[in-house]
Amino acid sequence: MVSNVLEIIGDRWTLLLVRDLLFFNKHEYKEFLASPENIATNILADRLKKLRNEGLVGEITHPENKSRKLYYLTSKGKDLMPILVEMVKWGAAYLPETKEMKLIFERVQNNPEQLKAQVLESLEQWEKQMLKA
Amino acid sequence: MVSNVLEIIGDRWTLLLVRDLLFFNKHEYKEFLASPENIATNILADRLKKLRNEGLVGEITHPENKSRKLYYLTSKGKDLMPILVEMVKWGAAYLPETKEMKLIFERVQNNPEQLKAQVLESLEQWEKQMLKA
DNA sequence: AAAAACCACTTGCATTTCGCAAGCAGATAC
């Protein structure tokens, strides 16, 4: 079971994209490229394709601009949140601090259920605007 | 933060070793080799070294046999359990079933705190016997 | 006591993946 999960998300990049989609409201190719980890364009295209094939991510063309695409998490993808949250908690406990996720970590500590609800609410707002087709 | 965590555990093999150490009471090189995922010997040696360098795993020579070594999780390593548990839950929800982790998953569902306590208790028993030096 | 087997690796080598830079087709902006 662990092994099958790792075949999907067990690499350096996949969960970073999920993080961007989940916590940082990123939805476009160029936005993923702008993340501080500097993913290469070919790797990004490959991972987005795999995420779509696995049904974790969906894709539409931007409603007002044909040359742009919007990526979004399916519920299968959103349900990776607990894994990411546990990673953030572990990192906060054992790794030297980086500010990157600090805000989100503080919200985890204060009220994990509230964070979860707020993240999902925020995604649903976006979906209502962008996926209403 | 997520990125730093993934630099440590973001590959196909590292968390499988942690799983073996945590849930399957494996402690020896040959036992990891015997896992159904068939890790190659050089990769195994490499990952064990990295796990030791990161302080997730410790190592002793077998008390009754100089040619054998015993690997065990430090508390830093044990604290990866929540991540693995969330992976198992996600896999159970979305992946076709494999019997592999089924027993453990059922225990997660019935009583997560009890599972956690029992796993840690089991590791502590082992440690009392093997690490009493 | 010698030989065989076990154990934890290491080494060599072919294959796959990664990472970087450049290029490209289609759509939009000017």
Add this chain to the structure above:
DNA sequence: GTATCTGCTTGCGAAATGCAAGTGGTTTTT
């Protein structure tokens, strides 16, 4: 209609992976 933006693809060297075989020490067998 030229330049720019956007989401990719391509080429290529470097690194990681996977497999098979080998090594050095230890223990077991005979």
